[in-house]
Amino acid sequence: MTRTPAQQLAALAAKAARTGLPDELRTDMAGRVVDLIGNSLAALGEEPARIVSTVVRAWGGAAHSTAIGMRARVPAPSAALVNGTLAHSLDFDDTHLPSVLHPSAAVIPAALAVAEEVGARGSALLDAAIVGVEVTCRLGLAGYDPVAGNSVFFDRGQHATSICGAVGAAVAAGMLRGLDEEGLTSAIGIACSMGSGVIEANRTGGTVKRVHCGWAAHSGVVAADLARHGLTGPPTVLEGRFGFLRAFCGDRADVSRLTEGLGDHWETPGVFFKPYPCNHFTHAGIDAALRLRAEGVDPRRIVALTLGVPAPVVHTIGEPYEEKVRPESGYHSAFSGPFTVASALLGGGGLGVFHEDFTDKAAADPARLALAAKCRVVADPRCSALFPLRFPAVLTAELADGTRRTVEALTNRGGPDNPLSRDELTAKFMLNSTISTSREKAERVAESAWALRTAPRVDALVDSLAAALL
Template identity: 65%
Template sequence: MSAPTVVQTLAAFAESAGRSGIGAELREDAARRVLDVLGNSVAALDLVPAQAVRGLIADWGGHPRATALGMRDRVPAAHAALLGGTVAHALDFDDTHLPSVLHPSASVVPAALAVAEAGGASGGALLDAVGIGVEITVRLGAAGYDGALRNSVFFERGLHATAICGAVGGAAAAGVLTGLDAAGIAHAMGIAASMGSGLLEANRTGGTVKRVHCGWAAHAAVTAAELARAGLTGPPTVIEGRFGLLHAFCGDRYDLAVITAGLGSEWELPRVFFKPYPCNHFTHAGIDAAIRLRARGVDPGDIVELELGAPTPVLRTIGEPPAAKAEPESGYHAAFSGPYTVAAGLLGGGGLGVFHEDFTDAAARDPRRLALAAKVRCVPDAVCDSIFPHQFPAVLTARLRTGDTLTERVDTNRGGPENPLSATELATKFRLNTEGRLTGERADALAETVYALARLDDLADLTAPLRRELARPS
């Protein structure tokens, strides 16, 4: 008998972990992912992409089976996943895995939530599926990391691995919740591999399409599982084959072994970083460095010049083209700007240091922020290069009118296993994300419900208040 293919190995892992459960500690971590996604999603409900997707799925209609955030009535599960993934990723506040440099929960959690609700799954089953889906997503993304290049090959090619791999991992989660056996889960992943996509050009030159990438990945995940249940099949060598996912997207620059190494015994799930700031993760260490300079008493008015050192590969995202990064066209584009985010950190923000109010269109036009951003020069830094992409470090040097030069170096990102966000900080993030939409009391109650998911037989305790309290005007 021939050895199982990669997708068959992943499917066997998914089926087994779904049947036996992933364990209390990993379920607790998965619950934190669910809470984080829900908070990020609620904060994005009024954005134009969210409004566009809500209007679209309302026009589509269909059988009411799952909760779509911001809508009072249920919609088909795939439609709910489309909206859920869109709002989960729309603010770039979702978690990040390193060194794959992708955001797994924004696709997996909405797909799993929609299928779990539609199928009447328990909270524990939902958490198991989330953990399985995230694990498969980041392992696929890690296969595209090139150690010699010190970067993701997906990213080098302008491909959004988050959406590409998230569709496959989400399909595994949906397949588990749908009750597919290992063969069926393999087919679901094989089908989803033909659906995941996403180009990163919008990060460089504009456009809001990237905000829908994770929505489409979640939609593909749910659809793939439904198609597999209906009898559609995927190729058994969909991952490693000559025309499979890795070769198609990465050429010959991928590491197949990392996908299954230690699978089921060494989990990547707890190593996924939570974000303290609602902006591109590459900017976070620069923000922390700016906040440290501010804490040292630096007056932004005394700054003559700022130099932001970062890993060479990230400069294409946060520093190029320089003119566009110094004067971003919108609040969304400001979230991908090293100069702007340094300015925001120096001038003082809300939340955990910098928050949503720093990324409105009005804030992106603020003359004080733009004047400070214009003083920032983004350069490659050798020390940062040696650490990246296992962290996203930065070094910020301020030259002052007094002639003094002050430097802050940040090598370890907040929110990861080496510098985690506390339970209090995560609760604060959720409460701030839902401010203006939920009272503090309701936010705390929903957080408690999410943390109690492992004990819930019925998801209605979570989904009913989401529909009731978050519905937007039609």
């Protein structure tokens, strides 16, 4: 009998749990764990993290897993909720193209919470996270419409990250729980009833989006636990008449993307790291602005800026125009093409622009707002042709003397064609983590995360993470 897509994904997961995955995949995932923990430590002061931690503390429960920023351990689903919220709160988490989702922020918190509870090897944590991210990305690819050049999920106002991430998180948690192929198929089937998230907050405000990855991670752990205790899910849950893809994407889904090259081709290593803590669509514009600045362009001499981007990107970082040139908060400024370009031209910190550029104070800075008001975001045909395999930008500055300077940023930093090195990832981690802890303690966390490939248990990582905040 032909296996359904859910059964084929479950078979891959079960095999990976038994035999392990190649070292190069584990090394890549160790870097993603480093990146995610740094992003999480940087987000501890954010209001959504405080709210979620307060709720989790009130829930109580068995002391099994570490929730970053909380002294007492909590149940694994609760830890996944807190850590997934932290991981996505600053929009600094990695991005898969062309699905345009953030897989690690939902999957790694779920895997880490369960790995700590069961005392898993470091390599088992990495393998579970690799497969969970792979499942998440393939679900996102199945919902990508190549004709429209955009995600069907996003076209319908759905947050693919949280919807697909819940399923990937369930697979990762199920692997660490020791589920067999049948149990993993049910975990997928159960999680497909749990993923949710609408993306309206990107347009008009609200902080709920920051919890989306936390809820996806929480749902994944719960789905795996329910499957472990005998709850079942439909094996045709992904492609069926009333299944996941038809429910979320209608007749625009491509079921073949779920299993094409499965086990031979891995999407996971190609997931883009973020060098800047803002919406990924803004990054190439930042790169271009930084190059203009390095070439000696004086922001005071700029009379107009034109930021050319892929056509589907305009509505995210350029509209509504009034809200993008005057963002209502630091968080919303991270989704503004004009504001991020202005910030890169006027200074920027860390790796080019950093967290200090996306505070409420920075969002109200008259100099940044004045420069942002000179910037128009338009569709550029060259950029549209490369999207969504890349998020390119072309930035043109018109100067007071009548001259024009144009910079093309067609290959994003952090992707497979322009990767961040281990040293650059560690530098990003240190800048992030030292917001909340000392440099010495942060270094121990980074060392423990990079060492996961050979660690007999994940204890060294979670212990160093807990100690970092004492």
